[in-house]
Amino acid sequence: MIVAKILRSAGFADVISYVLGPDKGVKPGQFQARNIVDIGRAAPEMELIARRNHRAVDPCCHIIVSWSKDEDVTIPRQLQAGRKLLRALGLSDHQALIVPHYEPKDGIVPGPDGRHYEMHIVVNRIHPDGHADRMPHSFVRAERAAYRISQETGFATVPGRFNSIGIEGAGIDKPGLGAKIGSIKGQTGRATLADELRDRPGVLDLLRTARKDNWVSLLRAFAAQGIVIARPPEDNRAAKMRAGRSLKRAEELGPEFAFKRGLVMMDAADPSRHIKLSSLDSPYEKWGETALVKELGPVPDGMLAAAADDARRKAAAKRVPSELRDVPGLNPHPVGYRDFAIAEQKAKRQLEEQIAADRVKRSAIYQGAKQQRDSAMLIARMRRLMLRGFFGRRSLVASAINALLDQRLDLKLAAVRSERDTALTALKEAAARERVAVPRWADWRRQPQSVQQPEIPPIQEQPHTAATSPVRPRPNHKPPVFGAANVPYRRPTFKPATPPSRPRPTPGR
Incomplete structure (x- = not known):
């Protein structure tokens, strides 16, 4: 017995119509309703209680429990396990429906020669008094409770991600389909194809x-x-x-x-x-x-x-082809992770510098457009004041001149905006074209590179003659000693002679 899924939703009607649908073949006496008066109106009753709490957005909790097809499973034992699971989760006083499913799926009936057994529990998280059970760590608690209930009722215990810690040694980090409907793969601890497809981004x-x-x-x-x-x-x-x-x-x-x-x-x-x-x-x-x-x-x-x-x-x-493994100059993993980390940090640093430079250029474009707009608006404001003072406040001539010049102002502002957008588009295209690509480890380790390093020819020293001036040899800097006080190398600077001091003038002269 293992808890496969715990789902939440806002409504009860769809979930109840699914678990009690006519194609499921659930007969009277094969399910159990808790704190529900009329089973035909179970969804409206649950929604009526859920309205007592206005802050809960997903009051419906759908718990799916699975058993292996080889277990001795009966409906009374399933209903007993469902009641114990609700008690372990602190939901025994809430409205709930416990529905075992025995209908054939794709023509396969649960049993030793068919598919697994399963049971659906629909719970209202809102208590009849109005408070909501947040169900913290619900899957952890449900999986551990299912382990204990399996031991009490005689079902097979399935090691999972949380119920194996301190019980059967180290827990399984990532179960396969132990938490999925259709198969119990919790014993393997290996990710299934469905898990791998979900883990791959995109x-x-x-x-x-x-x-x-x-x-x-x-x-x-x-x-x-x-x-x-x-x-x-x-x-x-x-x-x-x-x-x-x-x-x-x-x-x-x-x-x-x-x-x-x-x-x-x-x-x-x-x-x-x-x-x-x-x-x-x-x-x-x-x-x-x-x-x-x-x-x-x-x-x-x-x-x-x-x-x-x-x-x-x-x-x-x-x-990796087998013929490449035999070639001494090639290696399927030619570069270590240290070289990749160095290259990645360099690329990230260059990328940050490029982004900072683009940000400065973008700000300069916006500032230039803003200055042009402010200067045009200032000129227009001064023009309105001058025309008002020369022609009068209610002059029709001043209004006509202002209307004509305001149209020219609108055209100028539109041209400024167009130039700004063009400059921003060009900057964005240049940034996308020149942007440094940060390497990825998956691509880095696939690069077939030669393990042998190229030989660097030695530098030939020219003999010193009297006609040529002697070349100053490079200083031989020793590697730093960690933990010691290393004095950095300083270049000698030229200090001019101190000019002669002038006599200070005597006060009062």
Whole structure:
């Protein structure tokens, strides 16, 4: 037993309609409602209590608990574990729904030959008296509570990120899918493909952009990351048995009643690492085959093989070729991190100097435009005062002259603004063109450089003759001794002679 997810949202209706939906097959007596009068109006009741606290923006808490498919799981034991988990989190007096799910997903029913068991708990963080439970460190507390509840109820304990500290030695720094729906990988401690894709910056945005086009763009985007999209492999006994039952079911009832399995992601470099594509799901987007088929159309099975070959080629190109390892002059990691750190600091210093210089130039452009504007406005103000004093305050002639000259003033100010914008655009383009690029370690260590340093020819000293003046040898400065008082070298300076002092005049003369 392990807590897979803890989600928060502002409303209750969507979550409750999901956990108690007609496609879930939840029957009366297979779930439990706490502090709720009418189960048919559970969402309005929870929202009514949530309105008693106006500062809480996400009163709905959705807890998902998973069990391994090999465990002896029954609905009464799941409901008991749900009540204990609410008590451990201090939410026993809050409104809650505890709903175990036994419906088939993609034609697979939970059990030893199917998928895992799961349970959904929908809790109102607002207490009936109006105060909100902030649930600090909720996932840490829930994971440790699930470990204790598993020991008390006889479920299998799954080491996680927080429940293993002080219990089974060092905790797992980053569990794989121990906190994900679909598989329990907390025992391995190895990141899954879904975790790696989320950790790579900008990868999910690229996949979302490719998803807007068609299947070809999406498959190419996955192949660029070294990921193969394929049908689930039948690499274990359960998968083979499931395929046999699916074929028998299709022959008896028809092809539409066959068990369906979604697409999987597979590492092109290591085919043993594969996980279902829907593991990329989030509360706001779905990546399973069903969602993609609704959006992009049927899966092009003929393109899956071509995309897989492309991903394997790109994965092989990223590896270090074996022939380069045997060459004595090349090294896959030719430069140490010290040289990279020195180059990085130099580049950052030059970049800071460039940015400071650009800032000074930009300020000069703004100051110049401001001075031109202020001078033009001052001249216009003096002109208005002179015309008012010469023609009178209510003179129509003065008003007409001022109107004409004000139009010329507007044109001049527009020209000043245009010159300023042009100068700023030119400065920005020059800065982007001349800006120093800070090196990255990932690119630095891939540079194949020769390990052997080039030989520097010795300097030939010219013989001293009487016709030529002797050359002063360079001073031999010794290296500094750390901890000792090092006197810096000072160049001798010429001090002119003190001029003769003049006699001071006697006071009174």
